[in-house]
Amino acid sequence: MFKILKNFFDFCTAEDRRKFYLSIFLSFVQALFEAMKIPAIGVMVKALIENNVTGKTCLICLGIMLVSVIGSGIVKTKSTMLQTEGGYSTCAGKRMEIAEHLRYLPMGYYNANSLGRIMSVATNTMQSLENVATRVVMIVCSGIVTTAVITVMILIFDWRIGLVLCFGLALFFAVNSAMMNASAAMSKQKVEKDSALVARVIEYIQGIAEVRAYRLTGSQSRQLNKAIDENENANIAMEVKLIPFMTVQSFILKAVGTLITLASLLLYLGGTMELLTCLIMIISSYIIYAQLDTAGKYSALLRTVDVCVRNAQEILDTPQMDINGENAVPSSCDISAENIGFAYEERRIIDGISLDIPEKTTTAIVGPSGGGKTTLVNLLSRFWDVDEGRVTLGGRDVREYSMDALMRNYSFVFQRVYLFHDTIANNIRFGQPDAPMEAVIEAAKKACCHDFISALPEGYDTVIGEGGASLSGGEKQRISIARAIMKDSPIIVLDEATANVDPENEAELMQAVEALTKEKTIIMIAHRLKTVRNADRILVVDRGRIVQQGTHDELMAQEGIYRGFIQGREKAVSWKL
Structure with missing residues (x-):
């Protein structure tokens, strides 16, 4: 007792x-x-x-x-x-x-x-x-x-x-x-x-x-x-x-x-x-x-x-990640991985990957489901810590930054968007709670969601349901992009951001993504040909390794997963009943 x-x-x-x-x-x-x-x-x-x-x-x-x-x-x-x-x-x-x-x-x-x-x-x-x-x-x-x-x-x-x-x-x-x-x-x-x-x-x-x-x-x-x-x-x-x-x-x-x-x-x-x-x-x-x-x-x-x-x-x-690094600003937004490895329990997910992502370039990551794409991106943005090797930002190990200092450099748009039970305005200014309304509206316009927000009964003061349940998938995605635009980080991570969007919203969503990613370092996980083909470099990840890399044209010129992936997509698009 x-x-x-x-x-x-x-x-x-x-x-x-x-x-x-x-x-x-x-x-x-x-x-x-x-x-x-x-x-x-x-x-x-x-x-x-x-x-x-x-x-x-x-x-x-x-x-x-x-x-x-x-x-x-x-x-x-x-x-x-x-x-x-x-x-x-x-x-x-x-x-x-x-x-x-x-x-x-x-x-x-x-x-x-x-x-x-x-x-x-x-x-x-x-x-x-x-x-x-x-x-x-x-x-x-x-x-x-x-x-x-x-x-x-x-x-x-x-x-x-x-x-x-x-x-x-x-x-x-x-x-x-x-x-x-x-x-x-x-x-x-x-x-x-x-x-x-x-x-x-x-x-x-x-x-x-x-x-x-x-x-x-x-x-x-x-x-x-x-x-x-x-x-x-x-x-x-x-x-x-x-x-x-x-x-x-x-x-x-x-x-x-x-x-x-x-x-x-x-x-x-x-x-x-x-x-x-x-x-x-x-x-x-x-x-x-x-x-x-x-x-x-x-x-x-x-x-x-x-x-x-x-x-x-x-x-x-439960041990936290070491978040007590320096409150430092990176000298550049170059991202590198040096022979990194990562395992979850007994399963090895990333196995000796090395890569370089120069700042203000677009890198697309593709590959079979379960191959390690999302895990790789999580390691690059330090959602997890690597078991082996190191990830650097601006030539400095990401573990040397404090977590808040590191996260200031990243904005994320996920396939599954979560919006909070609050006003649309507060969801957009989530990363900058004190941002003025003019900045919120400007970000919404860039993300192509100002029009549908204005048409709502309370406009930007409309309280949306928990998780954004009262909005369509495309509307939630565009608000998520407006939130990322508000944060204005130099590195943008897109995880299947356009995977589940209907054709009616796709054009506006792609326009919003373009506004978000202008003059930024882009890391994207994507399957859509439109999204992938214009990337500066494409990484094909399978079984925890980079098995192919290059531009769209270079990868299409060689046998491998990427060409099979693109050809399969093209056949799927041409299917008719």
Whole structure:
């Protein structure tokens, strides 16, 4: 239990950790106020025994009780505010820290880790920590502190009853330890089922078009329902397994309370305890364990808290790419690769590639699917780090630049465009949040999207759906190009940017690409003849190697993949029904 509490506090930020520690200290102060009820009861009981109940006695007793209740209420309010502020602040900060950490992880991380798991940590896990964990942690800490204070007071008051109290605490924590061990595996399973459910819901929603098109609604619904049922069963199983431990814990505390009453009576009857002390001990036996009983029931959730902390920390502990290079400006935009190699898990994807891309030239990369084209471009733009060799920009290893300094030189237009749930204007100025509206409109005009944007109900202030769902593929591509034009980087990477565009939008999109790439260094992955044939150099990549390179005419003059690729495309265009 105490190790879990330590892990949670270590997970918190330094400032929020201080809030939790202060809250625990206030719990100690609250325990002192709560303990004042015992002397208040003692004053009244003494007066009753001596048959000397007066108005003064009642006022003294009332005064002590008022100080106890009011002081406890004020301190508890402050303590609760501190723990609430600390919990929400910690989780908000950790969400931002996770987002910032994910930004600099190798792209391969996202192939190995499902979107559902990452989203579950950023949403479910952090929400559990801010809504449940902080309260559980503070209830447990408060219960332990309060019981410890009262135990010390009882030991001072009468060491014999204090020993009985300590015996009860030993039994309680023994059972609690067994409960914590029993909840360890269950908590992990519960969090895993939470993540699996999130992943399945995301998959179902994102693939709803395919599900309906192929009439898989029933099949996919069964999988989603299965994930929901498994999540429900995991939660129920955890509750069922822990209820017996909670029952035993509660029984022990009540039994020890009864034992304190019997011990007090026996000591009184044996003549070794005064009647006043006996009555105070009997009355106290009903309130000593109140908060510890509550803490014991909630302590089972500490394992879930621990799993949540570990899952979040696992992401934060994933090694980032080295982003702490110099904030340098390259002397040129020449890009080179020197015998680079890269493997993902056991599969070697890039195998000894060397190339030179002079600035302000266009290099097209073509080849069979799975040959390593996208991986090569990712290495050239440092989405991944090479395992062997080196990639240079302006004659300098890309790893010597800070990540932000390096990325200032690159703009990307991907085949699959992602637009954010925001206004069109903000999506275009994504790389320059403070850019004026005039610059946004100018970029949109160059990207050939000003006209369709102006025709929308709110124009540039139109809020588009998440991922750009409310726009066509060509419209999303042109907004993506406008975003790249706004960034105005000297190197443009086009990854199949025109692959899925309909013929009606192709002319405008090509015009937008031309505006984007003017006087730039261009690296493109493409299959379309119009896009490839005018490149200054074409690289044919297959099985992680460059198997051919040259201009369109040079490659067409030799046997190989490229000529077969072009001839196949030409035949496909000529097909008729």
